[in-house]
Every structure is written in structure tokens, then in C-alpha cells.
Amino acid sequence: MQAVKEKVKDTVSAAKAKAKEKQAKAEEKAEVATARSRAEEELAHERGKARVAAAKMELHQEKALHREEAIQHRLRKHHGVGHHHGMPGTTTTAPAAGTTAATTTVPPPAGAPLHHHPAPAKHYY
Template sequence: MDWRFPVAGKAGIAGSETEKNVWCKEKISNLASAAKEKVKICGAKVDEKAEKTTARTKEAKAIAHERKKVKEAEAKMELHQEKAQHAQQKLDSKYGLHHHHHDVATHQPVLGHAPPGTTGHHHLGGGTTAPSYPLGGPPPGRKYL
């Protein structure tokens, strides 16, 4: 058994050559993103050392350390965002989906109930939507509508 590829036939694991290629592409993309993160973290450490050597006060040295922590956090955040993009690309190619990325800030649901006898999401004005059912889900006992 080749350790680089998942076992075919198991749930959620690649089976065909195309699925293996998609899996490998995601894995390689993740490795490249992790390498970029490491480079950014090393750069942040070098910048911190340079700032600390030129700093004359404890406060300036503390600021240099805080800047390094910020750069490291940004690098880790970018890594997680890129990994999420790679996973989405894998799903898109696996299921043939093409998602349109929407701005989350403009699609916030409004809490509450829609008018009786309506289904789905309805615009309430102002570009916001609300579900037509209670937030806890449909009422119990009404399995088939």
C-alpha cells in the first residue's frame, strides 16, 4: 500500500485517479502555504532582532516584540485562510460545484418570524433576510408538510 494516497473504498477517501490527483493537489497546496507561513515567521523574528538591536529603551524593545507577535498571528491567519480555500477547491472539483463568494456582512439574517403561510427566506427591506420558520426549526410533529 502506498502511504501517499488514501485507501480506495473507504468513506470520504479518494478512490479514482482523479480523486487522488485532487487530494494530492490540496496536500501540496497546504504544504506550500505552510512553507510560506514559516518564511513569514522567520522574517518577523529577523525584523524583531533588528529592531531590538537599534532600540534604546525597554519600551521600544517591547514594541518590537509585539510587532513580531502581530506578524506571526497574521501569517497563521493567512495559512488557515489558504487551507480553507484549498479544501473548498477540492470540494468544488470533486462535486463539480462553482461557488460564488458573497460578502457575509450583507447577508445577515434578521431574527424573528416571517408572516404565516410563507416559506423560505423573504426580503424584509434593507437587503436583509429572515427565515420563515422559528430559529429552533420547524414545530415538532409536522414531519411532512
């Protein structure tokens, strides 16, 4: 599901970048048409190239941000705090009257697994 979201965000960003590129090229054409000298035409062309490059760079940055968001989501989903309730080493006691909940930390027994996940099965071929 996250990959689909990432792809949709990338597609939207690409569409925005294409629109900005087309706008930059249209502005460049208008500037070239109103230029009075060859130097002004060249300057308008350079400005147009700079605008197109800026749109492409913005697209690149947005795609990188989408990747970062996806990676952060995966990390929170699989290794985030709060997903492993009742892990070895933590116990929660009922609060006393008029007090708040107390949590104590006890080291896990030696050789105890750190996660709830079972050990991988051993395959002998």
C-alpha cells in the same frame, strides 16, 4: 488525485508561512537591537508577535481555500451540469435549415430513475 493536489498546495502554503514567520522574527530581532529603551523593545516584540500571527492566519485562510476548491471540484466532478448527457426528460433534435439547435424538455415517466446510475443491489443475509 485531488487529495494529492490539496496536500501539495497546503505544503507550499506552509513553507511560505514559515518563511514569513522567520522574516518577522528577524525583523523583530533587528528592531529590538536598535531599540533605545525598554518600551521600544517591548513594542518591537509585540509587532513581531503580530507579524507571526498574521502569517499563521494567512496560512489558515489558504488551507481553507484549498479545502473549498477541493470540495467544489468534487461537486463539479460528480454532480456537475453536462456530465449526464441524454438524461431522461431531455431530448435534442437536429436543427432545421438556417436555425439553431432546439432542445425540448419532457418530464420523465413516473417511476423512472433521475440518474444514469443503476439502483444499488439488494443484499439479503
